[in-house]
Amino acid sequence: MRPQAPCGACRAVPSRPAWSTRCNPSNASPKPSPIGQLVARPNDMDLASREFDELAKLIHSLTGLVISVDKSYLIKHRLEPVAKRFGCDSFEAFLSVIRKSGGTRIHDAIIEAVTTKETSFFRDSWLFEALGQHVLPELAKRLDGTGTRRNRIRIWSAGCATGQEAYSLAMLVRELVDNQPQTRRLNEFSILASDISSDAIETARSGLYSATEIQRGISEGRLRRNLERAGTRWQFAGPLRELIQCRKLDLLRPPHDLGAFDLVLCRNVLIYFDQPSRQRVCSTVEKHLLPGSFFVLGSAESLYGCEHSFETIKHGRAVIYRKPAASR
Structure with a gap:
């Protein structure tokens, strides 16, 4: 499916984003080509x-x-x-x-x-609702007496493109912390945002986005709480940028120092890989997930017959995989 273009009311970039659910394509689940939706045009170089x-x-x-x-x-x-x-x-x-x-x-x-860098904030809103209402609160229990005592919850946004997914997660974490100010702190969470593209990672690291990018998924309330004006663009506030570590990383050749994670999102990546590559990525994720932790794919993706031990959990439209608590 071709990524949806903004409607007419959204084509002009205003001095601040125009907030409209009708003009927000973030709830769609486009499946762009891995190298983008392009129209061929004549040139002077033939490709045999x-x-x-x-x-x-x-x-x-x-x-x-x-x-x-x-x-x-x-x-x-x-x-x-x-x-x-x-x-x-x-x-x-x-x-x-x-x-x-x-x-x-x-x-x-x-x-x-x-590589394509097509992404948006809170893409597939039902998934982020499930993460905010069910998954993150469950993970937070690991930080206190109701679960396994931990110093920090680690989240990995794998194939993060220009970082919108990672910042969407950071906003959910901040909302969780704000709702439990007596017991939760931002520094109890960390997010690794990784991509194979150096340019994409630099954008994610800066936390700077245009008004057009911001209006694709961020409500006015979240804008006021989490972003600041930076010239003609918007920048995420320091505490949220500090929550995210941005790193260039090849999923097929992961480094040895990744560590263990409580939640991994790898969305709209496997769909472009062949079966051996999908298996390698799934095996990497499974290896680095703690027992009882969660794995999220894109809405048009599945585990494609990969060998794994994951259980399937559904929260409304959201499908989430969980590594069994008994795994070692």
Whole structure:
């Protein structure tokens, strides 16, 4: 499904966001192409089938994305500017440079070009309602005498793009803390926001968003409580930015220092992977989840037949997976 475009009333960016549920596409569940919804346009670089095959194989090895031959025009559109930036006037020359370079600079440029950063705040609102009303309160019990005593609840937003999901989680955590001021503190929670894109992670780290981005999912009340004006943009307040650690991370090659988590969200990622890559990600998540902790996928995703021990929990429309408490 193509991501919904804002309605006419939302096209112009006002001096402050115009809050309208009717114009808010965050409740939709778009399934963008992993390299975006683009229209092919004429250019002076042809992409032969053997060149596409080699580039598709490289993209898969770098990102896990599976690019089918019917998306070759998108590869051509996205990678032609990268090829020209590296002084190449053909994809054959570009591939030659890639083979000879063996460095990360050209690989990073390819990753930035082919990964999508489509996201919004509180995307799939029913899921965040379930997290705020059921999952986070249950996790908070681990911090006191009603559950396993812990110093901190750790949450991982895996494949966070430009950070809207991580900040949505941070706002829910703040609301939980504000509702229990005598017993809860923000520093009892931490959120890891990770993505393979360096540019996306820098945006997430800054906490800076345009009025158009803010109006996609954030209510006026949450705006007043959590954000401040920063020129023509909005920035999340310091306490929420401090709650989030932003890190460039490849889900298929996770670092050894990830640690254990109480909640992992990995939404709209597996849908673009092949089965071996899906299994690797699911195994990584399962390994790093504490017993009794939660795993969330996108609304159009499932575990795709991956081997796992997760139980399925439903809260209304929200489907959440839980690692059994007896797991070791």
